[in-house]
Amino acid sequence: MKIVAVIPCLNEERFISDVVFKTLKHVDRVIVIDDGSKDSTARLARDAGAEVISHTFSQGAGAATRTGFEAALRAGASIIVTLDGDGQHNPDEIPLLLSPIIQQQADLVIGSRFLTKAKVSLYRKFGIDAITFLYNAGHIVKINDAQSGFRAYSRKAVERIKITDTGFGFSIETLVQVRKYGLTICEVPITCIYHDSGSTQHPVIHGLSIVWAVIWLRLIYEVFQRK
Numbered sequence: 001m002k003i004v005a006v007i008p009c010l011n012e013e014r015f016i017s018d019v020v021f022k023t024l025k026h027v028d029r030v031i032v033i034d035d036g037s038k039d040s041t042a043r044l045a046r047d048a049g050a051e052v053i054s055h056t057f058s059q060g061a062g063a064a065t066r067t068g069f070e071a072a073l074r075a076g077a078s079i080i081v082t083l084d085g086d087g088q089h090n091p092d093e094i095p096l097l098l099s100p101i102i103q104q105q106a107d108l109v110i111g112s113r114f115l116t117k118a119k120v121s122l123y124r125k126f127g128i129d130a131i132t133f134l135y136n137a138g139h140i141v142k143i144n145d146a147q148s149g150f151r152a153y154s155r156k157a158v159e160r161i162k163i164t165d166t167g168f169g170f171s172i173e174t175l176v177q178v179r180k181y182g183l184t185i186c187e188v189p190i191t192c193i194y195h196d197s198g199s200t201q202h203p204v205i206h207g208l209s210i211v212w213a214v215i216w217l218r219l220i221y222e223v224f225q226r227k
Contacts, residue, residue, distance in 0.1 A: 004077035006068030015087035020048035062170030097152035111150035115189035169213030
């Protein structure tokens with residue numbers, strides 16, 4: 001069994017060395033996707049022991065994750081772990097995400113911020129709750145955190161998933177596809193640390209764009225493509 005971590009990054013020189021170093025303790029290989037960074041992210045990730053694939057310009061979080069998935073599959077990954085490069089996820093919690101897949105209990109494991117008392121701002125939690133509600137609506141099996149980027153995927157799941165959304169909507173697209181294909185999702189509790197150097201995108205605009213993505217993606221995969 002080969003475990004590969006995929007870390008999409010954009011200008012994360014402040015944290016990436018530590019993230020790669022800690023992640024390598026729990027996986028066989030780390031692939032950092034440098035999505036057009038203007039700082040030293042790529043060099044620092046490589047120096048810390050990661051394989052680095054660089055986009056010449058920023059293509060978006062979904063595009064970077066797609067590049068990482070493709071590279072991990074070529075590398076023979078049995079399980080693929082995704083986490084952010086900004087230090088908000090704790091790599092020492094990777095074994096929690098791996099366990100259900102290793103025990104063949106799940107194809108996708110989500111690290112949920114809401115199964116513990118993670119410190120999440122009210123506006124952020126409201127947005128995540130709204131997105132998660134829209135994802136869960138009409139389905140028996142519910143999840144608590146549809147926007148967590150800290151996940152583990154079986155190889156079977158990644159081989160089925162086709163990421164077309166180049167932005168942050170990809171996180172919902174993968175969940176919708178996993179559910180469509182009858183694969184099993186579970187959640188495990190994680191901690192989360194938010195830093196003051198996070199996304200510069202306006203939270204309301206970001207949230208509304210994801211809400212629209214949930215609605216559109218569910219229409220595409222659950223209505224228009226229904227057989």
